[in-house]
Amino acid sequence: xxxxxQHMRNALRERPELYLFMLLIVLVALGNGFSDAxxxxxxxxxxxxxxxxxxxxxxxRELPGVLCSVIxxxxxxxxxxRLSIIAQILALFGLTVMGLSTPPYALMLVFLFINSLGMHxxxxxxxxxxxxxxxxxxxxxxxxxxxxxxTACAFVSGIIIFITFRTGVFTFKSNxxxxxxVGSAFFLLAMLVAILLLKVVxxxxxxxxxQRIKLLFKKEYKYYYVLTALSGVQKQLAYVYGSWVVIExxxxxxxxxxxxxxxxxxxxxxxxxxLGKWLDRFGVKRLMTFSALMFITxxxxxxxxxxxxxxxxxxGDRWKVMLVYLMFILDRMSMQTAIVNSIYLKSIxxxxxxxxxxxxxxxxxxxxxxxxxxxVCGLIWVYAGPQYVFFFAAVFSLGNLYxxxxxxxxxxxxxxxxxxxx
Numbered sequence: 001x002x003x004x005x006q007h008m009r010n011a012l013r014e015r016p017e018l019y020l021f022m023l024l025i026v027l028v029a030l031g032n033g034f035s036d037a038x039x040x041x042x043x044x045x046x047x048x049x050x051x052x053x054x055x056x057x058x059x060x061r062e063l064p065g066v067l068c069s070v071i072x073x074x075x076x077x078x079x080x081x082r083l084s085i086i087a088q089i090l091a092l093f094g095l096t097v098m099g100l101s102t103p104p105y106a107l108m109l110v111f112l113f114i115n116s117l118g119m120h121x122x123x124x125x126x127x128x129x130x131x132x133x134x135x136x137x138x139x140x141x142x143x144x145x146x147x148x149x150x151t152a153c154a155f156v157s158g159i160i161i162f163i164t165f166r167t168g169v170f171t172f173k174s175n176x177x178x179x180x181x182v183g184s185a186f187f188l189l190a191m192l193v194a195i196l197l198l199k200v201v202x203x204x205x206x207x208x209x210x211q212r213i214k215l216l217f218k219k220e221y222k223y224y225y226v227l228t229a230l231s232g233v234q235k236q237l238a239y240v241y242g243s244w245v246v247i248e249x250x251x252x253x254x255x256x257x258x259x260x261x262x263x264x265x266x267x268x269x270x271x272x273x274x275l276g277k278w279l280d281r282f283g284v285k286r287l288m289t290f291s292a293l294m295f296i297t298x299x300x301x302x303x304x305x306x307x308x309x310x311x312x313x314x315x316g317d318r319w320k321v322m323l324v325y326l327m328f329i330l331d332r333m334s335m336q337t338a339i340v341n342s343i344y345l346k347s348i349x350x351x352x353x354x355x356x357x358x359x360x361x362x363x364x365x366x367x368x369x370x371x372x373x374x375x376v377c378g379l380i381w382v383y384a385g386p387q388y389v390f391f392f393a394a395v396f397s398l399g400n401l402y403x404x405x406x407x408x409x410x411x412x413x414x415x416x417x418x419x420x421x422x
Contacts, residue, residue, distance in 0.1 A: 017201045018133050018142075020193060022149060025130075027190035028088070028122060029150045033157025034183030035095050036119065037261060039112075040243045041254040042098075045172040047105050051386075054244055055378025058236065058371060060113040064120035065367035069360055071117075072124065080132075081198045084125045088191035091118030092184055099180030118187075133201075154265055161258040172254070179254075216357035220350060223403045227341045228362035230399050232369030234295060237393045238335045241377055242302075242328050245386065249309055250321060260325060264332035271333050284344050285407060291337035292400035298334050299397060302327045303390035310386060344407065 043049045043057060075083060094115025097103065103111060126146070134142035161179065164170040170179045217225070246252045246260065279287055305323045307313075314320040345358055377389045 015133075017197060020197045020200060021129060021133055022145070024084070024190055024193045024197060025126065025146055025149050026153055027186045027193060028091075028126070029153035030157050031091060031095070031183045031186035031190060032119060033154055034161070034179050034186065035091075035115065037154075037157065037258065038161060038179060038254050040240075040247055041257055042172055042177070044247050045253075046102060047108070049105075051244065051248065051381040052378045053105075054240070055374045055381075057109065057112070058240060058374035060109045061116050062367050062371045062374070063113065064117040065370070066364050067117070068120045068124065069364060071121065080125050080129050081194070081201060084122060084129065085191060085194045085198065087118045087121040087125060088187050088194055089118070090121065091115050092187035092191060094118065095180050095187060096184040099177045099184055102175055151265065151269060155262060158258045158262040158265070162255050162262070165253060165255040165258065170254075216354060216361050218350075218354070218358070221345060221348065221354075221358050223407050224341065224345045224348070224358065224362060225365055226399060226403055227344070228366045229369045230396065231338050231341060232366040233373040233393060233396050234335065234338075235366070235370055236373045236377060237299065237302075237390065238331045240374060241381070241386075241389050242331045244381075245306055245309075245324055246328060249306070249386065250324060260328055261332075264329045267329055268333050268336050271336050275336055275339065279340070279343065284340060284347055285404065287337070287340045288344065288404035288407065289401070291334075291340055292397060292404050294334050294337060295397035295400055296394050298327070298330050299390045299394035302331060303387045303394065306390060307385070307387035348407075 039061075040054075043054060047053075049057070072083060075086075078086075094111045094113070094117075097111045098108065098115070102108075130142065130146050161170070164179070170177075243257060246257060275287070278290075282290075305327050309320050309324065314323065341362070342359060345362070349358070377392065380389050380392055
């Protein structure tokens with residue numbers, strides 16, 4: 001035991017910037033866990049929003065995802081470390097205002113946008129900083145550690161939220177939202193750690209400006225762009241309308257939503273590990289077909305379950321609730337297959353330098369489609385019925401199956417040879 005403690009002390013002395021960054025990840029993940037994870041219930045319990053209003057909220061919430069590449073490029077001279085401090089300040093300010101007051105609905109959207117902008121700014125920065133701090137021979141290991149830390153923090157915050165809302169310690173019924181203030185405290189600590197990290201890290205790294213992010217659109221990557229557009233639609237179903245079924249149709253509170261998220265995350269981790277093995281065994285093309293069939297099947301089943309709930313065709317509340325919970329978890333699990341998209345892009349890239357700007361273009365396209373899909377699905381929910389939102393997603397997911405049939409993925413040796421020639 002003493003040897004392990006001594007080893008940790010030596011590691012802290014040798015690489016303090018690495019462990020400060022890990023602490024930064026912990027604090028940001030906990031801040032998001034006490035804010036973003038409970039927003040759905042906040043909208044319903046505080047503002048009693050309709051399905052159409054819930055759809056509109058996705059515009060200010062997702063718009064930062066479209067703008068962050070432009071903002072980071074415009075402020076590139078500041079470097080990643082200073083930008084990460086700005087990101088925490090924005091997230092802290094927006095969340096603190098929502099925690100200390102109940103602003104009018106329109107003004108709340110402004111502060112939500114500010115908070116979301118901070119979160120979205122940090123997403124690409126944490127990848128860039130994390131990889132720059134990782135040892136060259138431990139890059140994969142470090143990236144895995146960062147992901148594990150975020151997942152562990154999601155579990156911890158989810159359990160705390162479940163207990164505190166179930167026992168009444170946290171509530172949305174008071175004028176002050178303690179859950180948001182806890183999240184704000186974590187963002188405040190994250191800001192302080194980011195400042196400390198800026199002082200500790202190598203000065204040359206701090207002064208080095210971030211490379212400008214370019215968006216790359218090439219016809220050779222057209223199917224990748226289609227997949228990212230479809231992913232933007234499917235993301236809305238998994239994280240907005242799937243949650244809205246539980247909140248609006250089943251009238252469940254924050255404690256239930258947090259517990260569902262915990263279960264879905266746990267199942268997702270197990271599925272994610274298996275997915276990696278399947279990728280190595282069956283290849284990208286077969287996994288793309290599997291992903292497409294999974295989306296279509298789950299959304300069709302989800303639509304029929306929601307239809308049965310709306311029409312009161314399921315006897316007893318217990319079966320109704322259990323079926324919706326099952327579909328919620330399966331839907332979240334299906335989103336894990338999105339990793340196939342980036343792996344597909346890497347396998348078809350004409351040159352390695354195309355990957356990052358093409359991924360950036362895909363992220364922006366994903367968020368644009370996510371905003372559009374939120375508005376369309378909101379109209380469908382109100383004027384046609386909640387079940388048709390999921391039927392719409394099932395039809396839309398036929399695009400995944402079309403792409404899976406059309407793509408041709410070359411063998412690694414061939415692709416490498418072509419890359420060298422280019």
